[in-house]
Amino acid sequence: MKRTLMAAVSVTAMTAALAACGTGDDGSGSSGGGGSSDSLTVWLMDGSAPESWVTELNQAFEAEHGVKVNVQIQQWDGIQERLTTALSEDGTVDVMEIGNTQTVGYANTGGLAELDAFADQPWNQNMLAAAEVDDTLYAVPWYGANRVVIYDKKIWEEAGAEVPTTRDEWVTALETIRDNTDAEPIYLPGQSYYVLGGFIADEGGSFAVEDGDAWKGSLNTPEGRAGMDFYAELQSFSNSPKDNDEASPQQSIDVVPGGNVASWIGLGWEANGAITAIEGEDGSKGEADFGYFPVPGKTADQLGHVFLGGSNLALNQRAGNPEAAEEWLTLATSQEWAQKFVDAQNGGVVPNRTDVTASPEAGSFAEAMVASADVGFLPPLTTGWANVETVPNPIKELMTKSLNGDDYASAAEAADAEITTRINRE
Known part of the structure; x- marks a missing residue:
């Protein structure tokens, strides 16, 4: 069957700074090692999420699961080559942020794990279309942004x-x-x-x-x-x-x-x-x-x-710790933590879920942006x-x-x- 995807352009930068959480991040985009029974490797793109959100999320995850989260910050420049390499090797990375235009390619190569267990969540439908291939979910929406x-x-x-x-x-x-x-x-x-x-x-x-x-x-x-x-x-x-x-x-x-x-x-x-x-x-x-x-x-x-740009979160088909990776993704995209993510961005992103609300400051860029989210085209x-x-x-x-x-x-x-x-x- 032909695989198709309605996808949006990658957001090449967001305004909030994201600092390293866990170990192994020197800002260079080095791939490092993948997860093990007591650790998890997550790749997030430079500038995608506030440091406070990432730190709090990982502390909550580590306290519940006893698994250390190693967040490694990646630069957009050259990311496709680094992802291609990582997805061809065992245990390099467990969870990764992927720009919307990239999702279909990595799904077609077999690099991404199927995520049908996440399909029943109340995802933003415009964003969901950028994560599905032939009605199979290979990523979940994380955030959107538009002009x-x-x-x-x-x-x-x-x-x-x-x-x-x-x-x-x-x-x-x-x-x-x-x-x-x-x-x-x-x-x-x-x-x-x-x-x-x-x-x-x-x-x-x-x-x-x-x-x-x-x-x-x-x-x-x-x-x-x-x-x-x-x-x-x-x-x-x-x-x-x-x-x-x-x-x-x-x-x-x-x-x-x-x-x-x-x-x-x-x-x-x-x-x-x-x-x-x-x-x-x-x-x-x-x-x-x-x-x-x-x-x-x-x-x-x-x-x-x-044009509704943004990023998805996906699991590596060859993850070193697939069980922990799925648990981290479940927590990170839950209603509670998705709402905290939007709040930490001061409403400056389009929510990934319909049960999450963005309350940007009146007169702000975010207010105008969120108003257009329902008419984002892909x-x-x-x-x-x-x-x-x-x-x-x-x-x-x-x-x-x-x-x-x-x-x-x-x-x-x-x-x-x-x-x-x-x-x-x-």
């Missing part, structure tokens, strides 16, 4: 712009800023393709769709064109080149701190990065006065779709989706061509052909 619109309150007040609740109001606000200030109304690179994906999802479309036992690109469609048309309308208010993405230059630390950017679309870690760059580590350089609102939808009663993926995202990314190339005035249908047809070839190549 919101970040705006400079001072510039918006100076312009007389109102926070929008619809796409049309959003465009009106950008026009008001353009006409009444010298600020750039929105910084939107030409190739922010996950932002585009949300606009296509608003129209009921997707980057690719299933075609029998395979997949095919679906950008040369009315939905794809409509999503790109709205993206182009927003991008017309930006001074950004049409052939770069949000990471080059990094919008949060290389562009926004330069000033005079009225708004941009970003993740929580980007917002915090911009604040630190503007204010300095000790707040002595100045003040960043940002406001936040969810990406508006076509109508006021439906927010815009946003691009259709197989293992071959990673081939689509490699350079040169055909979706990015389409966006630049379209923004430069090329015929959309011709450019989208070429992009679809390339997506179809790549996504079906494992």
Whole structure:
């Protein structure tokens, strides 16, 4: 049977710091040794969870089970290679955090243990889809995160712009800023393709769709064109080149701190990065006065779709201590500890369970982010989706061509052909 997965992009950084718990963590990402009868090795990604939560959780686990937990912090850079190696060896790691786009690949190689015993928990359904392959659970959701619109309150007040609740109001606000200030109304690179994906999802479309036992690109469609048309309308208010993405230059630390950017679309870690760059580590350089609102939808009663990133937790099929690993995963993702995790993040993550609530501070990034969680979109993926995202990314190339005035249908047809070839190549 063909294995498929609806997956979301990995969150490459979160804002809370995670320090080592247990033994063996020097911050280098060293794999170390796996669990034994009296120890357990857990890999967590740098920045994913607050130190206080990890410490308290492991103390509770060790007190109940008499098993020492060795948390080893991994960096996102190069993690796929390290995971591939670890999953091919006996007893290297027991429990691991895996970015959503990675889950299907490791499940398909047989590296992950089946977790059907966890299936009856009240998981967030959007996140659950990123952990299942052919209705078999190979990971459990841990947290999610998505983009919101970040705006400079001072510039918006100076312009007389109102926070929008619809796409049309959003465009009106950008026009008001353009006409009444010298600020750039929105910084939107030409190739922010996950932002585009949300606009296509608003129209009921997707980057690719299933075609029998395979997949095919679906950008040369009315939905794809409509999503790109709205993206182009927003991008017309930006001074950004049409052939770069949000990471080059990094919008949060290389562009926004330069000033005079009225708004941009970003993740929580980007917002915090911009604040630190503007204010300095000790707040002595100045003040960043940002406001936040969810990406508006076509109508006021439906927010815009946003790409729901995040991480799952999984068990190594070749774990050194599989029983303890399952007990640790059970505790870490229980209602009690999932709620503590969200609380420790100050509501700054999307909860993994429906019986967990996020209560972010009013007016915060987290408040805007959590509001959009129910309309998070997950691009259709197989293992071959990673081939689509490699350079040169055909979706990015389409966006630049379209923004430069090329015929959309011709450019989208070429992009679809390339997506179809790549996504079906494992």
